[in-house]
C-alpha cells in the first residue's frame with residue numbers, strides 16, 4: 001500500500017525550479033521595462049511645451065534601458081513561454097522604433113552640446129526631441145494594441 005502510494009506521488013519536474021527563477025527574472029525585467037518607458041515619456045511630457053533648454057539625460061537613459069530590457073525580455077519569454085505566446089513581428093517593430101528613439105536622442109544631445117558650446121539656442125533640436133517622445137508613445141501603443 002505504502003509502496004503504491006509512494007510510486008503514484010508525482011515527482012517534481014526537473015525544469016520546475018529554473019523555470020520559476022526565470023519567471024521571476026522576467027517579472028523583474030518587465031518592471032525595469034516599465035520604468036524605462038516612464039523615464040522616456042515622463043521627462044518628454046514634462047518638457048514638451050518648452051521651446052529650448054531641454055534636459056535629455058533621463059530620456060536617453062530610459063531609451064538605453066528599453067532596448068536592453070526589451071531584448072532580455074524576449075530571451076526570457078522564449079525560454080519560458082510556449083512558442084507563439086508573444087509576437088516576434090511586434091517585438092521587431094518595437095526594437096526598430098526603440099533604436100530610432102535612442103538614435104534621435106543621441107543626435108539631439110550631440111547637437112545640443114555643440115549649440116550650447118557656441119553660445120546659441122538649442123531650439124533647432126526641437127523636431128528631434130518631439131520625434132523621440134512621439135515614437136516612444138507609438139511603442140506603447142504597439143505594445144498594448146498589436147497582438
Ligand code: HEM
Pocket residue numbers: 033037040066067069070071073074077085086087091092094095096097098099101135136137139140143144
Ligand atoms: C520605447 C521603447 C519601448 C516602449 C515604450 C515599450 C513599451 C512596453 C510596454 C508598455 C509593455 C507592457 C505591455 C505588455 O506587457 O504587453 C512592454 C512589454 C514588452 N516589451 Fe516593450 N517597449 C519598448 C521597447 C521594447 C523593445 C526594444 C523590445 C524588444 C526588442 C520590447 C519587448 C517587449 C516584450 C518582450 C514585452 C513583454 C510583453 C509582450 O509583449 O509579450 N520592448 N513594452
